[in-house]
Amino acid sequence: MSYPYQIKSFEAYQEAYQKSIQDPESFWSAIAEHFTWKKKWDKVLEWNFTEPKVEWFKGGKLNITENCLDRHLATKGNHPAIIWEPNAADDNHRILTYKKLHEKVCQFAHVLKNNGVKKGDRVCIYMGMIPELAIAVLACARIGAIHYVVFGGFSA
Numbered sequence: 001m002s003y004p005y006q007i008k009s010f011e012a013y014q015e016a017y018q019k020s021i022q023d024p025e026s027f028w029s030a031i032a033e034h035f036t037w038k039k040k041w042d043k044v045l046e047w048n049f050t051e052p053k054v055e056w057f058k059g060g061k062l063n064i065t066e067n068c069l070d071r072h073l074a075t076k077g078n079h080p081a082i083i084w085e086p087n088a089a090d091d092n093h094r095i096l097t098y099k100k101l102h103e104k105v106c107q108f109a110h111v112l113k114n115n116g117v118k119k120g121d122r123v124c125i126y127m128g129m130i131p132e133l134a135i136a137v138l139a140c141a142r143i144g145a146i147h148y149v150v151f152g153g154f155s156a
Contacts, residue, residue, distance in 0.1 A: 028056070036071050037062045065142040069102045084131045096131055101138075108139035119144030126150040 007013045020027040025044040032041070041060030047053065069081070077099040084094045096104070117123060123145050127133045133149070140147035 032057060032060075035062060035067050063142065065105060065138050068138065069098060069105060072098045073102060082131050082134060094131055101135070104135045105138040105142060108135050109142045112139055112145065113143055117143065117145050120146065122146045122148065124148050124150060126152050128152050 007016060016027075029044045032044075037060055039059065039061040041057035043058045044056070046055045046058050072079075072081075078097050080095050081098040081101040082094075082096040084096075086093065112123070117140075123136075123140050125133065125136050125140075125147055127136065127149075129152075137147055137149065
């Protein structure tokens with residue numbers, strides 16, 4: 001069985017689940033090999049349930065936005081990353097390609113940094129369900145800021 005793999009049946013799901021339970025380190029290591037890492041981990045799993053203390057991919061470093069966006073630019077740069085449909089029928093839909101989304105995320109990450117936001121800072125986001133919400137969340141993650149989204153869907 002190769003990882004990551006598509007689970008196409010309940011039997012395949014059960015097989016993957018059993019592997020994840022019986023040997024979680026090799027299971028998740030195989031999955032993690034397909035991510036882009038700045039520094040590969042020293043140890044996949046270190047756990048002690050009596051403390052409790054569980055650490056995954058100890059010593060590893062990655063930027064999740066590079067895995068969500070950057071690694072797709074060469075092959076899917078002009079493909080849709082976000083297709084947004086508005087609630088009002090007379091409003092226009094919007095399509096953001098991976099390239100455009102990456103550009104906007106980097107741009108907003110710079111806005112945050114220029115306003116003093118840095119790794120470890122907390123950012124509260126109060127926005128409607130629009131593409132800029134995803135851009136703001138990804139920009140926070142890109143610079144290492146902790147974000148919290150306050151659902152604004154009922155505000156109007």
